[in-house]
Amino acid sequence: MPIISLPMYDIHHPTTLGLTSALTTLLTQRGLQAEVEWPIALLPHWRDDKLLLSQTCGYPLVALLPDVQLVGAFQSSAQGCEGLRYRSWLVARKEDENLTLSDYRGRRAVCNSDDSHSGYNSLRYVIAPLASAGNFFSETLLSGSHRQSLAALREQRADIAAIDCITWALLRAHYPEELSGLEIIGETPLCAALPLITSLKTDAETLAHLRSALSELTTSKKYQQLLAQSLISGFSVPERAFYDEVQAWEDQAAEQGVTAL
Incomplete structure (x- = not known):
């Protein structure tokens, strides 16, 4: 069965459970069945062919996950964020x-x-x-x-x-x-917000359903309290090139002689 997870901001687990439950409901309404997973090893999880939806970090996306598809990214209301960027x-x-x-x-x-x-x-x-x-x-x-x-x-x-x-x-x-x-x-x-991803094997119709479900999650009044608790204020679909700046930061540091901390 396809799997979904939101592993990156699982600070308050009941809130994350609420988000994944809402997503599975919205996906079911679109004819997509999915099982929630709580991965310990993230890289194998992100590379799983069964991955329907997960959240990764911008650095793994550009450096380690060339074959996954970008679904989009959440906007956040947390202090320090602006639009689709965070710091x-x-x-x-x-x-x-x-x-x-x-x-x-x-x-x-x-x-x-x-x-x-x-x-x-x-x-x-x-x-x-x-x-x-x-x-x-x-x-x-x-x-x-x-x-x-x-x-x-x-x-x-x-x-x-x-x-x-x-x-x-x-x-x-x-x-x-x-x-x-x-x-x-x-x-x-500021730099590009954490990306939401899906497997390369996810077809175009399913990808459209994923984006539709995420859009409804972030705009429906039904989920506003849950979103407020998660500091999620919206969902957008940037081009994958949006994440090139993550690589640019590494390259610029290297140009100044710093390749590691």
Whole structure:
């Protein structure tokens, strides 16, 4: 059976369950049956031929998933988002709230993973002009998730992180204790919002039904409370070239000698 999932902003699981339930209902109304999946390993999930709908990050889309089809992207009402773009907040402990990014030379960074745009690619992009011989931080810890990166900051195992602004807003709404003692000290530029994808094997008619269901989800009054809880304010279908800027950030950092954090 085809599978769907919304793994990227599953901060408040009951809300994510509500979204996936609404989507399966809307897809059923269009003659599409799907099973909700909660993947642990995301790359195999995104590459699954049975994938009807999932959400990935812009960096895997351009670097690791050349064969998936772009369905579209959600717009977000979270602070830091504009239209189909979002940014990362540069986050540190409150004791360092008056520092700027340049003050973190030789200190410790933490990132969720090295295939993340919001946590890794965007941080690499903003430190590149400040780096010397390709280096800026003394070390970089890979935590596994934005929430674990925030824990590393709180526990003084690292000093700075780039945190997806939507994740930050959802944590502030549902788990504010995870932001305790932390402050935003800066921000990255805006970049393309997280893409919704489907398998290359999804036919054109099914793709049209997917986009129709997502449009109804984000415009029907029936789902407005659910959308507000998810900070989703709309759905749009950009060209795949919209995500070229994600690759451009990596390329520009490399031109300045920074290929890794």
